[in-house]
Amino acid sequence: MVPAVQTPALVVDLDVVEANVRTMAAALPGDRLRPHVKAHKCTRLAWVQRRVGGHRGFTCATVREVEGMAAAGLGDDLLLANEVLDCRRLGALVERGARVTVAVDSEETIAAAADGGVREVLVDVNVGLPRCGCRPDDAGRLADRARARGLSVRGVMGYEGHATAVADRSERAAVVESAMERLATAHALVGGDVVSAGSTVTYDLNRRATEIQAGSYVLMDSYFGPMAPAFGQGLFLELTVISVSRRYAVADGGLKCLGMDHGPPVLVGGGEVLVVSDEHLTFAPPPGEPVRVGDRVRVIPAHVDPTVAYHAVLHVERAGAPADRWAVDLRGW
């Protein structure tokens, strides 16, 4: 009994991933999608999005992600969709030829961009999510301020993340529309070609953004799955059963390999997750289907982003068989 892969292991079904990328590219071809790499943190997967999906611009959440994407030859048009107070590492990338645009929502972040050597910005607008972003009616003033500091203002961005918590599709559409009205108000004050917004569960509801920042659609998770049925599950956590008792079994991975903010993972093939602790997942197998010590089980993580961030490697499968190991090379900050 020699395990093929050391567990716990994140397994990626590359056939599903490529199908997801094709599905999204059919709806949002080329520059209509600016894939967000924060969900997978893997430049090899970003290259699938570039090669199979035809997308050249990408969205990042951290300075480290921007650096890693540029180093992987994907620096044509990188948006750091987040506020940064020390932009010197970004400026160094611009100096070396990458195109880097950073979000700004205050005088301080505008000063940081200019001082750090970044040349292009988007004004980040609060469209209803309690997070970053200026008031829509303040966006024009900030754009003027940025231009006065010599920055090129490409347009606006605003993440309707509060819509992603709305399960009902028509209600979600209404939340998206309201959010995008706020973004349109800001865009009229700011100008520029770019209106950047969106996510995997709003990409086909958002009619105003010029580009959509979806990221989860590549791998998916059990939380977004029902809200984005066009995309298949491409990511699994594989575990080994290490202990079996009368009422439950225990597998060898837990809180250190699973983001838990959206709840416990879902067992592939049925059964019930009972407890997730640091290194263990205790579960009840499906009735009539006992498991044995040494069996492999797979679970679908509830939230892809904080799950992947725990892992150094993705175990890539092709046609159900191990094919490659890809580094999660964009971790850290």
Next chain:
Amino acid sequence: MVPAVQTPALVVDLDVVEANVRTMAAALPGDRLRPHVKAHKCTRLAWVQRRVGGHRGFTCATVREVEGMAAAGLGDDLLLANEVLDCRRLGALVERGARVTVAVDSEETIAAAADGGVREVLVDVNVGLPRCGCRPDDAGRLADRARARGLSVRGVMGYEGHATAVADRSERAAVVESAMERLATAHALVGGDVVSAGSTVTYDLNRRATEIQAGSYVLMDSYFGPMAPAFGQGLFLELTVISVSRRYAVADGGLKCLGMDHGPPVLVGGGEVLVVSDEHLTFAPPPGEPVRVGDRVRVIPAHVDPTVAYHAVLHVERAGAPADRWAVDLRGW
């Protein structure tokens, strides 16, 4: 404005850590404590436990932790308090001179230990937590089986983790006592010198274990804090405020640098955590104490183990000033 430390950053107060190690060593000197390294995953911190606390044996949760501890010169007596189905990496460590004991709770795990070249085991007993461990009345049979496979059975272990969820101290003591009765039953059947159990919030309630496996006491978190008041908070997540609006502020770290299974972190200095998302922490500052963009804030994680597992580095402070950077070198599997 040049930040001292790139945020998000885990900061360790080494003065508090050393005081915690001294406090625990006064209660459980030398081999009475077998510190669990899974909470901090850092061999430099394990060396503090060895040097300041005088403990020579350690507890690990993963094969990787055992390997890293042996490589760091801390291989005198390592217990992998977990079931493993491929013990060849452990056997290789034994071959090179480390002392490695592994937990077994089934015929399969006994076979894996023997086949992999491990020579010493503890019989892991279920003492009430729904996880690994055999029934107490089955422990003798498993010990015989292990001895028949040529393994040395050092004794028993049983983790009373269900007691750590009981906030009231006297109720917790009763749960511990009941669990240790089960372990004593098993020990009578198994024999051996070792009865290993315990945690940071039961170390002074457990009167039967020969050694206690506490780990959280070194760094602590907001969940165990009220239950183990002898130990100070030695770990903080430092963040930078990147956006401020009328009702809240936003700092630059979230679900990818904080274990969230025990809830959101606690703000040092007051205020309320409102939302934790992938890369952001939205909070209400304390009334009358507005924050500004660029300010640093610190939070106390709710669960130390899955928080540390997100980080590659601990930023060590001495007397409130940056002193060193220690690798979290025991991550992964």
